Amino acid sequence: MKLKTARRSFLKAKAAVSHFLIIPSYVLGGPNHTPPSEQLTTGIIGVGGMGKNHRGLAKTKLLAVCDTDEKRLNQMAHWQGEVADKYRDFRELLARPDIDIVHIATPPHWHGLMSIMAAQAGKDIWCEKPMTRTIAEGLGVIDAVKKNDTIFRINTWFRFGRGNFYQSGISVENAKKIVDSGLLGWPLTFNVGKHTGFNWKMNWSGKTDLVPENIPPELDYDMWLGPAPHKPYSRHRTHNTFRGYWDYDGGGLGDMGQHYLDPIQYIMGKDHTSPVNIASESVQQHYDAVRNWDRVEMTYADGCKIVLDGAGTDQNAPFISGPKGNVWRNMRSDIPNFEKKVAGFPTPPRQEEDFVKCVRERRKFGLNELNGHRSANLINLSKISLRLGRELTFDPVKQQFIGDEGANRLIDQPMRAPWTI
Numbered sequence: 001m002k003l004k005t006a007r008r009s010f011l012k013a014k015a016a017v018s019h020f021l022i023i024p025s026y027v028l029g030g031p032n033h034t035p036p037s038e039q040l041t042t043g044i045i046g047v048g049g050m051g052k053n054h055r056g057l058a059k060t061k062l063l064a065v066c067d068t069d070e071k072r073l074n075q076m077a078h079w080q081g082e083v084a085d086k087y088r089d090f091r092e093l094l095a096r097p098d099i100d101i102v103h104i105a106t107p108p109h110w111h112g113l114m115s116i117m118a119a120q121a122g123k124d125i126w127c128e129k130p131m132t133r134t135i136a137e138g139l140g141v142i143d144a145v146k147k148n149d150t151i152f153r154i155n156t157w158f159r160f161g162r163g164n165f166y167q168s169g170i171s172v173e174n175a176k177k178i179v180d181s182g183l184l185g186w187p188l189t190f191n192v193g194k195h196t197g198f199n200w201k202m203n204w205s206g207k208t209d210l211v212p213e214n215i216p217p218e219l220d221y222d223m224w225l226g227p228a229p230h231k232p233y234s235r236h237r238t239h240n241t242f243r244g245y246w247d248y249d250g251g252g253l254g255d256m257g258q259h260y261l262d263p264i265q266y267i268m269g270k271d272h273t274s275p276v277n278i279a280s281e282s283v284q285q286h287y288d289a290v291r292n293w294d295r296v297e298m299t300y301a302d303g304c305k306i307v308l309d310g311a312g313t314d315q316n317a318p319f320i321s322g323p324k325g326n327v328w329r330n331m332r333s334d335i336p337n338f339e340k341k342v343a344g345f346p347t348p349p350r351q352e353e354d355f356v357k358c359v360r361e362r363r364k365f366g367l368n369e370l371n372g373h374r375s376a377n378l379i380n381l382s383k384i385s386l387r388l389g390r391e392l393t394f395d396p397v398k399q400q401f402i403g404d405e406g407a408n409r410l411i412d413q414p415m416r417a418p419w420t421i
Contacts, residue, residue, distance in 0.1 A: 038360075040100045043064040045102060045105065045106055046107075048239060056079075057356065059356050060100075062082060063085060064085040066088070067088070068220040069218055101124045102118045104125065107249060111137070112140060113137070115132075118150075119141070119144035119150045124152070125151070133250075133380070135412075139373070140421045142369050149362075152372070153355050154258065160351060166199075169329045172267060174331070175319075180269075180348065184327070188304050189306075189320070190319065191307045193309025193311075195309070195312060200252045200310050201252030202251070202252055204244050204252040205292060206244030207289055210232075212233065213233055226419055228247045246288060254379060254383070272374070275306070275378070277299040278391065278394060279391040280293065280294075280382065282294055282295075282386050282389065285386055294310050295307070352365055353365075384407055384411075387410065392407050
């Protein structure tokens with residue numbers, strides 16, 4: 001830990017003088033050379049489908065990988081001629097003082113706890129989406145990152161996009177320009193569903209007739225479960241299909257929610273707050289397995305809304321609607337000379353989107369623990385309303401439900417011993 005603290009102090013000092021000291025690249029060994037003393041190092045926890053995508057972060061060196069599945073671990077340890085150290089217990093990876101950045105690419109039931117422990121170990125953190133599985137875990141991450149002076153990012157990038165925002169035919173940049181201009185009026189409603197270009201992946205459903213199976217010898221199932229309740233092993237609970245169970249994620253809502261909703265939160269200027277009312281329509285959800293759902297409507301204090309159209313019934317819904325006009329897919333609008341007007345609006349300020357630069361200069365990344373928690377809240381609020389099958393009222397300051405103890409119990413769900421925040 002002392003070595004890690006010294007490392008961070010070095011980066012801070014270097015960032016402080018970087019504006020005053022310019023060193024020619026040839027002195028450092030050429031334009032593409034990173035001196036060993038400045039080489040940032042990484043470790044990856046969870047090397048399944050998404051974990052593989054975390055290899056090869058520019059200007060860093062991968063030192064270690066960790067997974068509860070030995071087969072996956074062995075496949076990941078050798079990559080492009082480099083050999084990474086292997087761990088079955090992520091705590092051993094976190095204990096290494098020579099690792100700067102930790103990538104967390106596990107199922108979401110681990111995201112919050114591992115992020116907190118990584119921050120406490122002095123690591124900078126690149127975490128998969130959704131940021132956390134519960135609201136309380138998100139608050140814990142915020143606290144740990146602040147106390148330990150670490151840099152945190154969520155692995156979704158669409159709020160930075162200048163290209164097509166999924167299949168909407170509209171860039172996030174243009175949507176932000178439209179909203180900031182006031183052209184559509186206020187309050188606004190965003191419709192997020194099949195007919196506006198967003199697929200909620202209803203195939204991520206769980207099974208209600210699971211039969212206990214023998215645990216594969218290569219899998220440490222107890223560690224895979226971690227803080228989640230113990231349930232008999234079935235292959236459908238783990239690896240590629242874990243998203244279909246509430247204990248680990250939230251179906252397609254958990255899988256795609258932060259990709260879709262974080263940019264909308266940014267576009268509306270809601271990075272600092274959460275909806276005050278959440279209403280949903282769904283079949284009765286199973287206590288264990290995620291089932292399909294029809295609709296979630298979240299309303300902010302100022303009347304702005306986000307509508308999640310899970311059933312794909314709103315065939316003619318605009319992507320963005322306001323009292324002065326509407327915008328459909330592919331920049332169609334009922335406002336005259338719409339695209340010409342949008343082209344003349346000022347471009348939104350750029351956000352910090354270079355994570356390695358943020359680590360070196362000790363700056364907040366554009367999508368960090370604060371706004372990332374608020375966009376993860378959109379998923380977790382929706383999940384709670386769907387699971388309980390009722391409308392909810394939420395206090396975005398206290399981050400508690402009003403007059404609903406059952407809903408509040410889902411904010412801070414107990415962890416299986418010995419795991420705790």
